[in-house]
Amino acid sequence: xxxxxxxxxxxxxxxxxxxxxxxxxxxxxxxxxxxxxxxxxxxxxxxxxxxxxxxxxxxxxxxxxxxxxxxxxxxxxxxxxxxxxxxxxxxxxxxxxxxxxxxxxxxxxxxxxxxxxxxxxxxxxxxxxxxxxxxxxxxxxxxxxxxxxxxxxxxxxxxxxxxxxxxxxxxxxxxxxxxxxxxxxxxxxxxxxxxxxxxxxxxxxxxxxxxxxxxxxxxxxxxxxxxxxxxxxxxxxxxxxxxxxxxxxxxxxxxxxxxxxxxxxxxxxxxxxxxxxxxxxxxxxxxxxxxxxxxxxxxxxxxxxxxxxxxxxxxxxxxxxxxxxxxxxxxxxxxxxxxxxxxxxxxxxxxxxxxxxxxxxxxxxxxxxxxxxxxxxxxxxxxxxxxxxxxxxxxxxxxxxxxxxxxxxxxxxxxxxxxxxxxxxxxxxxxxxxxxxxxxxxxxxxxxxxxxxxxxxxxxxx
Numbered sequence: 001x002x003x004x005x006x007x008x009x010x011x012x013x014x015x016x017x018x019x020x021x022x023x024x025x026x027x028x029x030x031x032x033x034x035x036x037x038x039x040x041x042x043x044x045x046x047x048x049x050x051x052x053x054x055x056x057x058x059x060x061x062x063x064x065x066x067x068x069x070x071x072x073x074x075x076x077x078x079x080x081x082x083x084x085x086x087x088x089x090x091x092x093x094x095x096x097x098x099x100x101x102x103x104x105x106x107x108x109x110x111x112x113x114x115x116x117x118x119x120x121x122x123x124x125x126x127x128x129x130x131x132x133x134x135x136x137x138x139x140x141x142x143x144x145x146x147x148x149x150x151x152x153x154x155x156x157x158x159x160x161x162x163x164x165x166x167x168x169x170x171x172x173x174x175x176x177x178x179x180x181x182x183x184x185x186x187x188x189x190x191x192x193x194x195x196x197x198x199x200x201x202x203x204x205x206x207x208x209x210x211x212x213x214x215x216x217x218x219x220x221x222x223x224x225x226x227x228x229x230x231x232x233x234x235x236x237x238x239x240x241x242x243x244x245x246x247x248x249x250x251x252x253x254x255x256x257x258x259x260x261x262x263x264x265x266x267x268x269x270x271x272x273x274x275x276x277x278x279x280x281x282x283x284x285x286x287x288x289x290x291x292x293x294x295x296x297x298x299x300x301x302x303x304x305x306x307x308x309x310x311x312x313x314x315x316x317x318x319x320x321x322x323x324x325x326x327x328x329x330x331x332x333x334x335x336x337x338x339x340x341x342x343x344x345x346x347x348x349x350x351x352x353x354x355x356x357x358x359x360x361x362x363x364x365x366x367x368x369x370x371x372x373x374x375x376x377x378x379x380x381x382x383x384x385x386x387x388x389x390x391x392x393x394x395x396x397x398x399x400x401x402x403x404x405x406x407x408x409x410x411x412x413x414x415x416x417x418x419x420x421x422x423x424x425x426x427x428x429x430x431x432x433x434x435x436x437x438x439x440x441x442x443x444x445x446x447x448x449x450x451x452x453x454x455x456x457x458x459x460x461x462x
Contacts, residue, residue: 009225018078082123093106169193186199186223187199196419198233256372258284367414419450
């Protein structure tokens with residue numbers, strides 16, 4: 001059957017086409033595999049492994065279940081991609097590196113992968129990423145660097161660390177991508193690829209079987225086309241009943257109260273990104289939302305608090321044995337960031353834990369005063385790949401700027417969405433909505449209303 005619907009459509013439309021018999025899982029899977037194999041595309045860079053035979057077999061099995069009247073979830077029969085740091089039974093988890101090439105295959109699926117399979121999703125392959133997830137730019141010297149769909153001929157980064165996850169969705173190689181977010185690794189590539197990314201509360205979704213970067217900050221979530229798509233995948237990952245009415249629910253934008261953070265998150269903003277952000281705020285105000293500017297002074301102290309940082313300390317603890325024999329196999333840019341955690345003492349780590357606890361205690365009452373807090377996901381448009389590869393100083397400065405805003409939300413243990421807010425034809429950028437720990441369902445509801453208002457204003461459209 002020739003599919004009459006593109007994978008570059010929202011999950012609700014794909015589910016309706018499958019339910020209505022207008023396409024099959026096998027047809028959608030073949031579409032994904034054709035896009036991956038297209039020599040004019042970037043499938044060879046976006047994926048580190050393609051599971052064509054297994055995907056076809058899974059699709060055929062799902063189609064048989066559907067013919068028998070079984071419907072497992074709205075994701076049943078839909079092709080998805082999985083970031084290379086998740087365990088998939090029988091496969092080596094390389095995490096975008098060559099240092100783990102001789103590691104034993106995983107004996108079981110990671111918890112998040114298992115939930116996708118149980119929901120009937122068809123896994124088409126593993127996606128490229130920043131080595132060991134330790135950068136927001138997505139450069140990878142081992143497997144290549146995925147590009148943003150915007151200005152690809154010039155070569156702009158897809159963002160990281162879930163670079164391949166975002167590129168797979170943007171290019172129609174998968175309907176959604178499973179990613180991780182330690183300091184923006186879902187939201188940054190979503191913003192740079194014109195997609196939606198959801199970083200849930202860290203404890204909401206299973207992290208077992210995912211190679212860690214920072215056990216304190218890591219979160220598991222989706223990159224997809226819309227807020228509704230992310231909500232559907234999030235429900236599956238969180239082990240919640242996927243009730244169609246609840247998943248599709250939205251709140252009216254009129255009457256919502258947004259906090260507009262004005263310190264820290266706008267420093268060094270690129271004019272084009274700032275202009276897109278300001279247009280988005282104006283659209284929300286015109287649609288009836290209340291916007292209140294505020295400052296949160298503790299964020300200005302984050303650089304001092306993160307003198308070492310959770311990711312370097314906790315990554316070094318995990319990598320120190322591997323480094324003893326394989327340090328030469330690492331991307332030097334990643335290696336230097338891991339080594340940053342080596343001199344940290346137990347006292348430094350305890351101070352960091354206490355500082356984060358105090359930061360969360362300060363942030364919660366402020367964030368709870370609003371339906372969501374808004375700021376740019378990243379304060380710049382997608383940078384070009386070549387200058388970042390050629391200049392370590394440019395790489396370091398750009399990486400810090402890209403990670404800054406999303407990392408602040410991980411530090412307060414919040415949940416966050418990045419929704420596209422650029423005008424058609426402009427470079428993609430994201431608007432970040434954030435809320436307190438455990439406010440995921442409410443934030444997704446607010447996110448739907450925000451997305452609708454932006455699209456009504458001609459913003460955030462592909």
